[in-house]
Amino acid sequence: MAAARKIIIDTDPGQDDAIAILLALASPELDVLGLTAVAGNVPLALTEKNARKICELAGQPQTRVFAGAVRPLARPLVTAEHVHGRTGLDGPDLPEPTMSLEKQYAVDFIVETLMREPAGSVTLCALGPLTNLALAMIREPAIVPRIGEIVLMGGGYFEQGNVTPSAEFNIYVDPQAADVVFSAGAPIVMMPLDVTHKALTTRKRVDVFRVMGTRVGTATAELLDFFERFDEQKYGTDGGPLHDPCVIAYLLEPTLFSGRHCNVAVETRSELTMGATVVDWWHVSGRPRNAMVMRDIDADGFFALIAERLARL
Ligand code: RIB
Ligand code: CA
Numbered sequence: 001m002a003a004a005r006k007i008i009i010d011t012d013p014g015q016d017d018a019i020a021i022l023l024a025l026a027s028p029e030l031d032v033l034g035l036t037a038v039a040g041n042v043p044l045a046l047t048e049k050n051a052r053k054i055c056e057l058a059g060q061p062q063t064r065v066f067a068g069a070v071r072p073l074a075r076p077l078v079t080a081e082h083v084h085g086r087t088g089l090d091g092p093d094l095p096e097p098t099m100s101l102e103k104q105y106a107v108d109f110i111v112e113t114l115m116r117e118p119a120g121s122v123t124l125c126a127l128g129p130l131t132n133l134a135l136a137m138i139r140e141p142a143i144v145p146r147i148g149e150i151v152l153m154g155g156g157y158f159e160q161g162n163v164t165p166s167a168e169f170n171i172y173v174d175p176q177a178a179d180v181v182f183s184a185g186a187p188i189v190m191m192p193l194d195v196t197h198k199a200l201t202t203r204k205r206v207d208v209f210r211v212m213g214t215r216v217g218t219a220t221a222e223l224l225d226f227f228e229r230f231d232e233q234k235y236g237t238d239g240g241p242l243h244d245p246c247v248i249a250y251l252l253e254p255t256l257f258s259g260r261h262c263n264v265a266v267e268t269r270s271e272l273t274m275g276a277t278v279v280d281w282w283h284v285s286g287r288p289r290n291a292m293v294m295r296d297i298d299a300d301g302f303f304a305l306i307a308e309r310l311a312r313l
Contacts, residue, residue, distance in 0.1 A: 004031035005251060006121055006148075008110060010068070011244075012040025012128030012170075013050035014084055015091060015227035019220060019306065020127055020244035021051065025058040026309040027252055033113055033122065034064040036106035040128035040173055041080045042088030044070045047128070050089045052097035057219055058313050061099035068106030069131035072174035080169060083230045091226030092219040110136040114143040123251065126152035126181075127244040129170050134177035137184050147186040151247045154178065155264065155277030156193030157293070167275030168193050171266060175275040179266040182277075188291040190264060191246040192277065195257065195294040199246060200239035201228045205303045209310065216313040242302075246294070249302050252309075256301050259294035263287035 007030055011017045024030050035055070037048035048067040055063040071077045084090065102109070110132060114122055124147055126133055137144055154170035155178075161167040171178045182188065201224045210221035224242075231240030250257055263280040265287065267273045279293050 004029055005123060006031045006033055006117060007123045007125050007251065008033050008036060008113060009125045010036045010038055010128060010132050011051060012038050012042070012047045013054060014041040014047070014088055014128070014244065015223040016242055016244040017127045018050070018054045018089060018223055019242065020248045021054045022058055022216060022220065022313060023245050023248045023306055023309050025055070025060050025063065026312050029252060032063060034066055034109055036066045036068050036110060036132050038068045038128045038132045039070050039077050040170065041084045043077065043079065044068070046088045048101055049097060050087070052099050052101065053089060053094045056097055056099060057094060057216060064102050066102045066104055066106035066109045069135060072129060072131050073134060073176045075174065075176070078173050083227070085226060089223070092222035094219065106132050107135045107139055111140040111143055114146045115140065119146040120148045123148045124150045125247050125251070126150060126154070127247060129173040130154070130177040130181045131174045134174070134180035137180055144184045144186050149187050149189060150181065151189040151191070151250055153191045153196065153244045153247050155190055157277060157279035157281065158295070159193040159197055161276065162193055164275070166273045168277070171277055172275035175266055175268045178275070179268050182264050182266055182290055185290070189250060190291045190293050191243070191250065192293065193241070195259070195297050196241045196243040196246055198297050199242045199299050199302055200237055201242050202239040205239065208303070208307045212311055214311065214313065216310050220310060245306055246297065246302070249305055253301065253305055256298045256305070257294045258296045259292055261289045262291060262293050263289050264291040264293060
């Protein structure tokens with residue numbers, strides 16, 4: 001087997017983040033250099049603790065977890081307890097973590113890792129607001145050409161927004177950070193709502209985890225049972241969109257996804273459309289094509305991959 005792909009997962013757990021992290025930790029193709037927590041779904045003190053809880057659930061307490069930005073670059077923090085619960089990981093009753101948080105600031109870890117590892121060898125997987133990534137790029141612009149790829153869950157175009165009519169949560173929380181990242185020039189693969197809304201946690205799909213007979217399977221079913229209730233009610237669907245695991249699944253089986261290389265720009269001025277990701281799908285703007293925008297997914301293959309991998313934990 002080829003050498004494992006080095007990744008850093010930037011995350012705001014979050015039930016869907018949790019499943020993305022479990023998928024990564026269960027997959028030998030990936031070498032998780034560290035998890036960097038960011039404020040988003042819930043405040044940083046909870047996202048970093050949740051990241052450690054998930055590593056212990058996976059039986060991998062040696063995973064390095066770092067705390068990053070406590071708030072967005074310019075705007076006050078907006079959280080999503082109404083979706084994820086007060087703890088950010090409501091659903092299963094996971095024990096308090098015993099593994100320690102790394103002392104190093106997450107932004108310094110991202111910069112140090114990218115400057116140390118061979119250029120192009122590290123992939124940044126962003127599952128939350130892009131504050132940490134933007135701070136790292138501002139702190140040390142030399143990291144940008146050394147980034148192998150940024151694979152991020154965020155934005156929406158044909159699907160529009162989920163936190164405002166025009167903005168998706170991760171981009172909306174920190175639009176200025178998203179603008180820094182999307183205009184930096186590093187290669188980006190974008191998993192917007194347009195594709196994640198096609199990956200629904202239907203009852204049949206969640207039951208696969210419920211009957212797995214493992215601690216991880218049971219916890220995953222409990223995470224999804226809680227997480228999906230908000231979107232099921234909002235969209236009237238069987239199940240809710242499973243956003244963040246699309247990022248990790250792309251690394252493992254890219255052919256599950258299809259999309260188009262386009263220019264993506266972020267609204268940072270209008271309060272009405274703040275955080276909107278404007279995707280130039282028909283290439284009319286002349287702006288550089290800075291992101292591979294995914295729009296379709298093989299949802300059955302996606303859930304089969306997650307189930308097969310999580311069964312290994
Ligand atoms: O809009 C969905 C995104 O916002 C996901 O990453 C979810 O975890 C929340 O962070
Ligand atoms: Ca997230």
